[in-house]
Amino acid sequence: MAEGGTSPVRRSSLRQQIADALRDEVLTGRLQGGRHFTVKEIADTYGVSATPVREALVDLAAQGLLEVEQHRGFQVRRLTAEDFRSLTDAQVFVAEAAFRHLSEHGMGELAAADLASVRRRAVDAARAAQAGVLDVLIGCDLRFWRELVAMGGNPHISEFLDRMRAQTWIYAVPHLRALPDLAGVCWSDHVALVGAVEARDTETARRLTKEYHRHIRALMDKLAPARS
Template sequence: MRQTRTRTRRGTQTTMPGTGGGNGAVTRSTLRQQLADALRDEVLGGRLQPGQEFTVKEIAEQYGVSATPVREALVDLSAQGLLDAVQHRGFQVHEYSLDDYRHMVEARILVTDGMFRRLGERKVDPRAAAALAGVRRRGEEARRAATAGDLDILIGYDLRFWRELSILFGNPYLADFLHRLRVQAWVCAVQFLRRVKGPDGLKGRLWASHTDLVDALTRRDAQTAQEIIAAYDAHSLDLVERLAAE
């Protein structure tokens, strides 16, 4: 089985299997997802820039795999709004605007506002309480990364944190919608966030109240939870707008 190396968001390396040998259907499906995840990380990491074009062949050669799972992965990312198909040329990274980001935050507000509104009226599920402890650990990692200004580590933990939280306190359809929206919002935001240079970079400028939100939800304090989320949305939009204006 051929192998190639792909860089993860945390800067470590993982092994990506090739397409030969084993159960072909399972291997191809797994490889398709691995490729989609790796390419999404390239976009989130700013290594694939908005508007940058590439072909299926180029990606297949880069990762040392056949064209079929690459094409499938690129189609998946196009369906998620991260890539655009360019007729007769391949694909390009979707270019989001500042107005797009404003609309994303607005959509996020409309959905999340209702998710926690009736928190105090819901019956406590012991399994949810136990799962919330795991979410808090993700929140601690996200908080540390945000405080340190480590964007690469923050994005991964932040996406996982919000996805798990949405599943616990919403319905799975809304959780999937919000996750896709958050990925798109990060893709849009990183083009502005990565402009920040200097020794301190983004240190102290990123939202870092993940654990405060979990603590409020653990107390079933819906009002505080909503206030924290509102502050998060306002902070995110204000930061991106200020960076876009610089």
Template structure:
């Protein structure tokens, strides 16, 4: 079967995802300016889809656009990070207060099995201190979990906050050196187990622990 053609919109999305990965990997450090031309030459594509992808990432809060100098990765402060974690906490608390979470989530066996696989992989990476592997699985885990709520606006908002939180913590974690064992949150499986059992209180405790861990880690890294 022939592969689907790569359309301009598909290329735009692929570039946005690739550049987001570059930011999360720390290869596009915060504050350093770069131009559309530089990125287009790096990926061997025309300027138009690159510009569109960069505009998309700027709209997501990952990049700052400078009309004269191009783009730069947004510099996220500890105050920004704290506000982001507090914002996602408030949204998730609102989800828990709704009857939808208790009985109306789309928890099909297939969806739960997929989330559990992400959780297992994320936990292994977190315990091993493998940051690069953890980021990908952690984001996919939360993204799939967010789909259970059935509200794409809430899911997109929370996903954006998590990406921005990683942008803040990744360079600080890398500055600590290679051994990150014991530093990274590894409660993914406990959360999945609570959801599988319909244990709303248990799920809420897991997510509260997740947010508390994020705040404590962010502050320790920034101030240490």
């Protein structure tokens, strides 16, 4: 796919398509932590020119999913157990602040109109967690939290939490895939959480968020006790 003559809109779309595809590869563990690659390698894989690939990789590095290696290319970020603990602590802090904001100020007009979409995301995420379909769960869970927090009308909070949750999944996925059966293993109270937020029940929303925090921390301590 040649880049010459491509309009800015089309090139931007290609850059986003490549970033989305690689993000999915990283989040689902198909590109594992520590994996090295070059711009040329990815460009050859997708059959595109180097420019949109380089831009997509820089975008993913800015999201904390990749690391730039001087004169070598890129590497999938390898997160430690300490990184994971710090990220989950930060997620609870940010989510609680978002829920307080929702309770005090209400939902933005667009977020309120999209409440049905958030409920659907919650149902899909809960079903995937209960069934143990990890690839589906990751996408549904990320979209659920992103849309839920966005109802407060502050896209920066939503984006910040999304980045932290994506990095948490990068750490957790390899350990989860080691289990023979994931049915019922992952947290699945998405529906209850969206109900609490809709009712502006901040205490219940905080409790459910802390339950998620305890659940994922205990699960990772069990699955990776000596892999720090």
